Amino acid sequence: MTSSPTRKSIAALLAEARERTIALIAPLGDELLSRVYSELLSPLAWDLGHIANFEELWLVQTVGGRPPLHGELGHFYDAIENPRKERGALPILRDEDLRAYMNEVRVRTLAVLDEVDVGPDNPDRLLREGFVYEMLIAHELQHQETMLQLLQMLDVPYRPAEADPERFAPAPLEPGGTVRVEAGTHEIGAPARGFAYDNERPRHAVDLPAFEIDRTPVANGTYIEYMGETGAEPPMYWERDGDGWARTAMGVRVPVDPARPVVHVSWEEADTFARWAGKRLPSEFEWEAAAPRLDGVGGAWEWTSSDFLAYPGFEAFPYDEYSKVFFGDAYKVLRGASWATHPHVARPSFRNWDLPQRRQIFAGIRLANDSEGNPS
Numbered sequence: 001m002t003s004s005p006t007r008k009s010i011a012a013l014l015a016e017a018r019e020r021t022i023a024l025i026a027p028l029g030d031e032l033l034s035r036v037y038s039e040l041l042s043p044l045a046w047d048l049g050h051i052a053n054f055e056e057l058w059l060v061q062t063v064g065g066r067p068p069l070h071g072e073l074g075h076f077y078d079a080i081e082n083p084r085k086e087r088g089a090l091p092i093l094r095d096e097d098l099r100a101y102m103n104e105v106r107v108r109t110l111a112v113l114d115e116v117d118v119g120p121d122n123p124d125r126l127l128r129e130g131f132v133y134e135m136l137i138a139h140e141l142q143h144q145e146t147m148l149q150l151l152q153m154l155d156v157p158y159r160p161a162e163a164d165p166e167r168f169a170p171a172p173l174e175p176g177g178t179v180r181v182e183a184g185t186h187e188i189g190a191p192a193r194g195f196a197y198d199n200e201r202p203r204h205a206v207d208l209p210a211f212e213i214d215r216t217p218v219a220n221g222t223y224i225e226y227m228g229e230t231g232a233e234p235p236m237y238w239e240r241d242g243d244g245w246a247r248t249a250m251g252v253r254v255p256v257d258p259a260r261p262v263v264h265v266s267w268e269e270a271d272t273f274a275r276w277a278g279k280r281l282p283s284e285f286e287w288e289a290a291a292p293r294l295d296g297v298g299g300a301w302e303w304t305s306s307d308f309l310a311y312p313g314f315e316a317f318p319y320d321e322y323s324k325v326f327f328g329d330a331y332k333v334l335r336g337a338s339w340a341t342h343p344h345v346a347r348p349s350f351r352n353w354d355l356p357q358r359r360q361i362f363a364g365i366r367l368a369n370d371s372e373g374n375p376s
């Protein structure tokens with residue numbers, strides 16, 4: 001955000017995020033909300049209760065000093081305590097109870113918001129410039145993307161009121177060639193002011209040798225060529241359709257569009273593809289250094305070659321479980337945003353991460369290579 005948020009702007013964003021959450025699940029009945037589709041994803045009812053419980057924890061209990069509405073309920077919505085594959089069996093809120101809880105928490109959240117100072121001079125870092133509110137708005141918007149990952153697996157057609165099917169797909173690409181970034185020092189990370197997660201800070205200088213990076217992500221057509229040549233597995237949700245490929249997601253089967261970016265490939269697949277193409281994945285620093293010149297951001301998350309590590313001088317804020325417990329060589333960083341990412345949470349310094357074998361996220365590929373020779 002460029003200007004400091006106000007209580008009014010925060011209330012508007014909270015309402016907008018909730019409206020979008022409700023619109024997303026509106027086409028589904030209670031039975032589908034509770035159904036477990038995959039060990040990798042929570043039932044939607046868990047996501048919904050967790051969104052409300054996280055809001056209660058931070059915006060009502062922590063900021064407002066109020067007791068929890070439902071005693072120990074929070075344990076079942078703790079993402080660290082409860083692995084995704086176990087969430088369907090938890091005694092979580094469902095149906096009417098779930099909707100009532102979401103509404104009751106929101107009423108309390110707005111009552112607390114009326115009492116607090118979200119100005120830039122508040123010495124409380126949690127409230128200064130509305131940090132904790134921005135965090136909760138981002139959290140809800142990011143869970144919408146997780147819920148859209150699950151909605152890919154629906155076995156009945158997903159029919160939202162919003163009829164535009166393009167809303168649920170990455171836009172087609174015009175291949176854009178390659179951009180060269182000269183050797184130099186680049187500022188990486190989020191500036192000190194404005195909302196960002198702890199893992200994006202502190203902003204720091206990174207020296208990079210010259211490199212080249214594609215202007216657009218890899219398209220389905222190129223991936224089909226690669227599969228034909230190597231016998232590689234298709235991306236998740238694809239299947240043979242005569243001589244071509246079809247994709248079944250959200251309960252609807254459509255031919256694969258060769259012009260759209262490839263999505264639902266793992267890091268391992270992305271890395272193998274890059275080698276086949278005679279290139280490599282960019283590091284996350286290369287990605288960020290080149291971001292102002294990149295087209296096609298926002299169709300699919302883009303795998304990078306980088307492990308998810310702390311920046312020098314990292315400080316966990318406001319809690320260790322957002323980033324700190326994930327640092328190390330187990331996770332790979334993704335940059336950019338996907339078609340399912342709300343623009344409010346997309347920014348060049350944003351770091352997403354997942355395990356290298358995962359394909360349920362909306363992840364694609366952008367290629368880079370070392371730059372040889374002198375620029376003319």
Ligand SMILES: [Fe+2]
Binds near residue numbers: 050054139143
């Ligand atoms: Fe969460």
